[in-house]
Amino acid sequence: MIHHRPIVKTFIFSILLSSLVSMGNTGYAQDATKGKTLFQTNCASCHSPVKQVLGPALKGVTERVPDKKLLHDWIKNNSKVLQSGNPYFTALYAQFNKAAMNTFPNLSDADIDDILKYVETYQAPTATPGEGTPTQKEEGDNTLLYGILTLILAIIMMVLLQVNSSLKKLSDDKEGIPAHEPIPFYRNKVYITFVILILFILGGYWVVQGAIGLGRTKNYQPVQPIFYSHKVHAGINQISCLYCHTNAWESKHATVPSLNVCMNCHAAINDYTKGPKLYREDGSEVNGTDEIQKLYSYTGYDPKTQRYSNAASAKPVEWVKIHSLPDHVYFNHSQHIRAGKVQCQTCHGPIQEMDEVKQFADLSMGWCINCHRTTKVNFGDSTGNGNKFYSIYEKFHKDLKTGKMDSVTVENIGGTECQKCHY
Structure with a gap:
């Protein structure tokens, strides 16, 4: 029996390790998906990846501007790049009647790279005429996959427990140790306790989720008197x-x-x-x-x-x-x-892609608070850019200037205080 235990442990460890690696790979390299969300929130009102809107089509921009740092600087503060006299951006500025592009100093270099990857890998959706409703591929939720993997691992664990019990019985028989009569599953206190514990956890989770979800109408999509697309x-x-x-x-x-x-x-x-x-x-x-x-x-x-x-x-x-x-x-x-310069898509989702409008977010307090904790405030700077509304927070201006803070979020200016949103 002792000789078999290392094999069983190695087998279990291999299964767990491979599962963790596969789950890790599932969540890795999702920058294009993140870039899609950032694009719809910050860029979609003026740009399209494949056609000219208020601004130029963005696909191929990394080939037109191979200097990544210059492209980042343009997105964060285009007026500074224009002052440097860059010929490509000067010509682009003139092409679009010298209409100033919005600045996005709140976007990190990683965020911009995610947007660029989404733009460069964008494929326009196609629909075959006469084949009914065009289908749109939705981003899948991996919760079901994780649940199935967990169930498979639980079944493997139960099988291994039975194998371990059988091996122990064979070892006891070989050594002449009297075998005890096996206890039926439905009378085994360990199994009964385990099942009750699982049911208690699942029941509590469903009750809590149901209570939290009361009154929320995420994905609510009523039929309107006039079909407005x-x-x-x-x-x-x-x-x-x-x-x-x-x-x-x-x-x-x-x-x-x-x-x-x-x-x-x-x-x-x-x-x-x-x-x-x-x-x-x-x-x-x-x-x-x-x-x-x-x-x-x-x-x-x-x-x-x-x-x-x-x-x-x-x-x-x-x-x-x-x-x-x-x-x-x-x-x-x-x-x-x-x-706050918040885009409509932040709360309403990709509204420009919806025919019948639905509620995109659950609009819960936690959802709002998380946004306030992560959304950076665009304070004014020496060039006149930024939001002058926040000029009253002189302390933060000084802290940003001295390097004491690298950014200010909505939470820092009272965005998580109860009385801000509740009467």
């Missing part, structure tokens, strides 16, 4: 979020735009024939022209006479609210978007 408006046509949700720049609420904002465009655009096919979440195809006609019925507009001849029948659209916070939570859009 953010993918067509904000994605393909590059309409700024603030064009429709103007109040997000000035007030607490982003608000749903009034119908006259829609009619600014749709008084002239009365059919949908040139865009990609539209599909609901269930796969059914949507007639875009019919949805525009619904808009006319709500506003009382007659596209033939181009007059609001049916104004008496006009009524507001009863949109279904998606994002709701508890009554005791205070959230101000202007504070985040205007003062």
Whole structure:
């Protein structure tokens, strides 16, 4: 029996080591995935990897600018690079009518490298005409895989325990040691205790998760009275979020735009024939022209006479609210978007890729606090860049200047104090 124990230990150690290595490899080299999130949060409003939007297409930028440090400097503070007289960026600046690019001093070199890797490895999604709903590959959650691996390891452990018991019985028989009658599984106190403990842990976990999740509506995606595609408006046509949700720049609420904002465009655009096919979440195809006609019925507009001849029948659209916070939570859009320079995609996800909008984040307190703990504040500098709103925190300016601090997060300026978000 003693001679078999090293073999069994080596076998178990090999299984555990290979499992850990495989799990480690699964989580390694995910910089392109991280880069996708960073790109959608910081860059997607002005850039596309493969086509010109407000700025140039980014794919191939590492070949056009082989100096990585220069590219990092451009992204973090392009005005400084322009002052140096670099010919490539000077020409690019002139090509886009000298429109200043946003600066991103909060991005680390590793973050920028992740974005560049995503851009350079980007492949445009393709859909075969006439084959129904185009499918989009979603990033998988490895939780199920880890659970299966854990179950397999548990089964192997139980098998090895039985092997160990059998080997011990053979060794005892050979040495003449009287064998004890084996205890049935259902009467073995060790096994019973182990099963009860597992059930207690699982039950407690499910109860706690259920209690935490009460009132949360992540992935909530209701059907709206009019099929409004953010993918067509904000994605393909590059309409700024603030064009429709103007109040997000000035007030607490982003608000749903009034119908006259829609009619600014749709008084002239009365059919949908040139865009990609539209599909609901269930796969059914949507007639875009019919949805525009619904808009006319709500506003009382007659596209033939181009007059609001049916104004008496006009009524507001009863949109279904998606994002709701508890009554005791205070959230101000202007504070985040205007003062904090937070991109819409940070909370709402890749909204420019959504047809039917859904709630992207769980909007929990922990989710908000984690963002406040990691989001760096863009203080002003000597060149005039940065957010002047934070100039009142003179202490942090001095600490940054003397090198006492390398960055300031939202937490440092009170972003985790209870009264900041709760009445």
